[in-house]
Amino acid sequence: MTATVSTIDTQLHGQIRWDYREEKTRVYSLYELAKSKVWKTSEAPWEALVDHSLPPSRHQFEPLAGFAPFDALPSSRRIDCSWYRHGLEISDILHGEQGALLVSSQLVSCMPDIEAKLFASSQVSDEARHVEFFSRYLLEVVGDVHPPSDAVAALIKAMVNDPRWDYKFIACQILIESLALARLQDIRRATLVPVLAHAIDFISADEARHVKFGTEILRRHLASLNASELQTRSDFVVDHLLGLADAMNIYTRIANEFDWDVRALRFHLRQNRIRQPQPRHDLFRQLMLNMNSVGLLTPQTERRLSGLA
Template identity: 30%
Template sequence: MTTETETGQGYETPMGVAWEFDYDVSVESVQALYEKAKNLQWNVTTDIDWDREVDPARPILEGEGFGFSQMPLFQRLSKAQQDALRAHSAAYRISQFLHGEQGALMTAATLSHSVPDYEAKLYSATQTMDEARHVEVFQKYLDKLAIVYPMTPALKELIDATLKSGHWVKIAIGMNIVVEGIAMGAFHNMIRVTGCDLLRDITVLTMRDEARHVAFGNLYVGQAISKMHPDDREDAADFALAALGVMAPALMGSSGPRSENDRGGDSRSGSGRDDPAFIQVLVNSEIDPRDFAKGIREATDAGISLEPRGGTVRILHDLVLPALSRVGLITDRTREILKERSIEPNADTSVLERLEKVD
């Protein structure tokens, strides 16, 4: 039987299925997450005031919260181009939330049939429902913007690699640690830079769920890693490194891996050179993509940061690397590889823990 969907995006995965007939709880911390998840369910239809319109006079990405506004090129654009770039960049970014949430929905469902413990299966069912809600809420918001941009190649590649990885530990590394670490940072930053009350409200609710998903990655993957044979641990560490390799160029922006420009705002898209969806953002804003690429180089050469201002977190440095380190996925070997790539293997979990406490 073929797995092709109408849009030709289907593929086979080698995922295993694990029955568990011991219904005693063995990991209390995961059971506690399951209890918390049951108490914190919310309904997209009834818990959000959808009558509010997205005010066209109030940009979704306000002021210097829009990192590209710091480019000299931006000041040379017409007011209409500036407004269009703000609006389309916001739609592009929220579209990535939507597509990423669909990926999370599928990985969470996969976890429910592959994790070995009873309470982890129950927990995964709550995460699956959470992710369904997140797909729904961002789809409904994008309906108001009347545009959805395609998924960026890097995010698609990372989630596909996660779904195809064949083992629940790698699925949880790819999704619960790397993708959801990135998502938690992106949501945190969006809450601080958006001028749209509706978007802020839905992002706050979504982030509260994501904090549980990241906590699951920490608790459950951490204990699995600690029991692994060293060879298997190195294999898992390699998978984590490869996941970072897919996302790091986008997280670090156009100025390359020596930059600390990984704050998850506009820098996530870099200059958009390899991303057809971002090229479309520029075309829709009546900006020549070649001029924009030159504008990025001009800003970089002048030492101008394109990070959105306003207390944003550095996603890779403050969230993803500490999360990987915390569960033992930065080994002596991969630490050296990171250093060779000029990535500091930050193990300080203080920012990560602050964001995890949102609920």
């Protein structure tokens, strides 16, 4: 049986600021924007009926289409498989959102000035809303929440347990938020579920605001580091990205569930990526843009990422 609880043990090195007379910067503007953009999950169109006799995504976005064992399934079983794939995908997004919730709550203490603490507190509220939405969506619409893949669980534990605020910040604001932005837009284009489409529009706006906050804070901090320190942090991002490769490719779990040959399915998916390279390109492009904006895209790292894309 999969464990439903994991323990964390971390030591935070934060700051308490007693001087509130600070010059207002772009970070404060982002905080003001965050306050004006609060939305409620309860106002999403939950009443819109979801027909489970139809797949959750448009057929042209189904990556399993063209794989002989999938195509050979009866129509109802193919739809079940699509919903199972969708549930795995959204479950990992949910777990990532909880990781961002935990880390952003820690960052309130770690941030160097008051306005950064204020924005970090608004991000805690945003991430809580995302966890609320995706957990309700999985339980009420999809039917179940799946455990996190090993790589997703490992990244979340590493973020939460790391005592270094900038590593937490890089993992949360650059790695997870960048991947989430790209993946959510991919799902938004494909989904046939009204409540999911509605929420993704709001969640994506929240995530974009978090990335802008991360860019503002990290650009100043990383500029103070030497080349070796910068490369270490850059490698941290890419190493975890490589670890997430299996998590982003949830199809091994699908193959095991449907008793398919894993190697044959992986070959099909590689061919599918060759035929439709845009989603993967968008994923890495978003990450590379955000890494470049804060100074983490070193020549060495750019070569590593270009090989992956």
